[in-house]
Amino acid sequence: MQVWLECNEDSGQINVTLVPVNMVKPTKPLLCTNYNLSTVITDLAYVGFSSSTGSFIAKHYVLGWSFGMNRPAPSIDITRLPKLPRQVPKPLSKILEIILPIATATFVLVIGTIAILLIQRRLRYAEGMKEFVAEVVSIGHLQHRNLVSLHGYCHRKCELILVYEYMSNGRLDKYLYDQEKATLSWAQRFRIIKGIASGLLYLHEQWEKVVLHRDIKLSNVLLDDELNARLVIHLSSTKFFFLCFLLFFGIDLAFFSTTGDGKLLYLGFTGTSLTVDNAATITSNGLLELTNGSVNCKGHAFHPIPLHFRKSHDDTVQSFSVAFVFAIRSSYPIMSLHGMAFIIAPSTNFSDAVASQYLGFMNSQNNGNMSNHIFAVELDTILNIEFDDINDNHAGIDINNLHSIQSYPAGYYDNTYSSFQNMSLISGDAMQVWVDYNGEAKKISVTMAPIQMAKPTRPLISAYYDLSTVLKEPSYIGFSSSTSAADSRHYVLGWSFGMNKPAPVINIAQLPKLPRQVRSISQSSWKSFYQ
Known part of the structure; x- marks a missing residue:
């Protein structure tokens, strides 16, 4: 059936007219009253529908809707409206039907509106x-x-x-x-x-x-x-x-990530098909939690489909770009063990890898082996003499080895004076990292910044290395993380990747929220104890 609601600004008259859907609008309205809506409606107001049910099951449908300000509402072409579902289901032996109503509504509109409204009581057979x-x-x-x-x-x-x-x-x-x-x-x-x-x-x-x-x-x-x-x-x-x-019938069960256009983008990880193992998990609000606060643990998360970094097996590795937002949180205000890394590897099986200083993707036997075929960017919170670390707060580029080919204290160069600004990896704050590889120049660039900043012009680390000598075809992209004697949590909030194009921009406003940070000991108490 069809309803017209009309309000006359000059006279204040409100008319409501109701007819079957196949009839034209009658001359005489069903309801008529006078009321000054200027005393009711604010300058900016919404128009729409509201609906409810009570003791009985009912479904409320709207098939079409039009609106006019200072003019009649446009006529609704009945022949172009969507079809209603059957009121009584046919036997399943004859036909199978899935009913997924997109909305239910009753009629509440404000000025010069036509609406088609159907209120039906239905069985819940679907x-x-x-x-x-x-x-x-x-x-x-x-x-x-x-x-x-x-x-x-x-x-x-x-x-x-x-x-x-x-x-x-x-x-x-x-x-x-x-x-x-x-x-x-x-x-x-x-x-x-x-x-x-x-x-x-x-x-x-x-x-x-x-x-x-x-x-x-x-x-x-x-x-x-x-x-x-x-x-x-x-x-x-x-x-x-x-x-x-x-x-x-072509219904898309769209919870599987694809990279058909050479890009991927994760704004949180709810509903994704990441491969996670060991301590890694995806929280209910969409955070990728690589380590869970326990000691001596490791965790991994990978995009489930391996990527082709070469156009052919004999070709060189193409340019690629990665961006991700992460956070590291520790129970102690000035210490966290150990760290995390973005990695590209030929396999997602790191059962032989060790936690602690090996960051969950190496061990004492294979560290440094050319057969690893691993490229990584580490975010390390421990000064490890074994690997010639520069300090306990650094980023590094790793090639088959945890002895970084290039590393630098965590931070960024501001765009105004190109001065270095230090960042603490264990601050608990979310921050962003960009990893770029230029396939023609064989140049690797790593850039960091606080989450609210745009990508700085000058990278934190730059190194020249031909990744064609490192990466196998195809390879997986993902993250590895580990802890040692102190409990830490390593989070990834968002992640994007682009092949031969910049990684898609991560919309910070759409990322999941970090949990409230809880310290086992206050910073002042820790300093007193440490001294």
């Missing part, structure tokens, strides 16, 4: 389908170190394969019941139990929505390279069929 769609999308959004990540899907017609993260040690039940498998030690069993509990805690309380697993059994617990427990979240066979249906 709620199960909507819940299914939400569940499929949610599984793609879940990211935790004790959950098996859903990377994507492959489909042809109604043949469907869901692509999960590979777990090298397989199912837990084989370790408990298979005589050919090595017996798990009690320490390993306790760690597996803690991992399962950690995954369930994330599902039940720490993610933005409550997710009930409902199928906890040994075959649904997989073990990674280090025998850490990872829960698998399955879809039932019915939901597999419906996912095929969604794919057949």
Whole structure:
């Protein structure tokens, strides 16, 4: 049906007219009254709809809407309006339908407005389908170190394969019941139990929505390279069929990142398919937390799809640009152990890497090996004599080795006087880093700045190195982090990447918020103790 609401400025008359949708507007209005709306409406006001339900289930639809100021509202072409869903569902054997209403509304408008309004009471027969769609999308959004990540899907017609993260040690039940498998030690069993509990805690309380697993059994617990427990979240066979249906009709389950245009941009990490392991996790508000405040831990996070840095295998590495926003927080005001790094590596498997001074991506045996094929930019908060560090607050460029080829104290050069401004990596404040590689000049540049500043003109570090001699094809991009004897948390708030083009600008206003910083000991008390 159709409604007209008209207000006459001169006479103060308000008319409301209502007819079936296929009729023209009647001459006589349904309601008519006089009221001076100048005493009601402010100079700047919104027009729209509001709706509610009570004890009974109802759906309220608006199919079309027009508005005119000091003139009649434009006529609504009935033939061009969207179709209403069926009021009574047909048998499922004949047709399958997903009803996803975009809005519900009742009519509250202010001046010279036409609206088409439908108020219907409907059965909630489609709620199960909507819940299914939400569940499929949610599984793609879940990211935790004790959950098996859903990377994507492959489909042809109604043949469907869901692509999960590979777990090298397989199912837990084989370790408990298979005589050919090595017996798990009690320490390993306790760690597996803690991992399962950690995954369930994330599902039940720490993610933005409550997710009930409902199928906890040994075959649904997989073990990674280090025998850490990872829960698998399955879809039932019915939901597999419906996912095929969604794919057949082209419904986009858009929680998978792509880099088809040579760019990627993360403004927070909620809903992303990053590969995370060990201590790394994605918090409920979208922060990438590489380390969780425990000692001697490591964490990694990678874009799940490896990138081609060469146009062909015989070609040189192309130019690329990276930007990311990070923060390091420690329980102690003037000390944090150890640090983090942006890395490009041929694999995401760092099970042999060590925490502490090796930043989670090297160890004493492979540090310095040319076969590593790793490029990294480290943000280090410890002066380590073993690696000839310049101080306990520096950035460095690493090539297969934690002995940086070039490093400098953390800070930036201002654009006015080109004077150096020091920055404290452990201040707890968010700050931004840019890493640029010029493929023609073979030049690496690293730039830092506080989060509210634009990128400085002069980089903090510059070095010449041909990354074609380093990077394998393809390679992964991501982050590595570690702690040692003191607890620290390393966060990434946003991240962007561009191949042969600048990294997309990170919109600071859209980044997730850092948690409130809590110190185990005040700075004054620490200084007294330290002295």
